Amino acid sequence: MGIPCYWTKPNEDIAKLSTDGGVNGRGVGYGGIIRNNNGDTIVAYVGSSLNKSVIFQELSTIHQGLSTCLQLNIVKVTVASDSLQSIQAIN
Template sequence: METIVRWLKLVLPFVKLNSDGSVGSNIARMGGIILNFNGDVIIAYASSLNHCKVIYAEMRGLSYGLDLCYKLNITNVAIEVDALSLILLLKKDIMCYSDFFYIMRKIKSLLSGLNFILGHIFCEGNTCADFLAKKGCLINGMEEFTGINLPPQLRGLVRLDKLGIPYIRSM
């Protein structure tokens, strides 16, 4: 069975934050992108991480993106992540993983000051954030990108999303 997945534009005053995290055999990384209502890049980011659980990498990607929203004075944010487990953890009032207490507290604190929508998107529709998370393994520390220094492949993925080009998800 196949499903069509696409990145959807927003209406003012919202911006969209897509984030992602991934873990390989001996490396972890995260990334994300913040786009305006028209799909233009405000800022993107990528970083390598110490080896960790994938849910923690997802949390780090979201946390950094939320920090950027505060630094840029963005208060209306539609958040999309491809980790349904992260969404479920954020909606619960209990903390099941003590290892994640501090980062979950930080994320919830950042969210409390925002007008936000939190949603799930399949990884096929989260291609820009996925690209950035994978790029994180090639970076020492954190790297931020704007329209001026966007990697060419990311620029192409952003353009495809802006055009509404669908991705096919095979199940």
């Protein structure tokens, strides 16, 4: 049985970057989605690298998402990740 997941909206005028990265026997990759406080998608992205480290994939997707926010002049953003290790490394 899977773990229930749900999206919670950020405060007004704040975007939310939701990310995930993974590694399995078939490959590696990451992805993310940036939404406004109404839940509307601003941009979604996917990527991959040759690095087979889960933490590398998790940090890569956060980096890509924050870089995209800067390119779009989004300066107020909340990051959501299931990787406690990544969030602790950033903080």
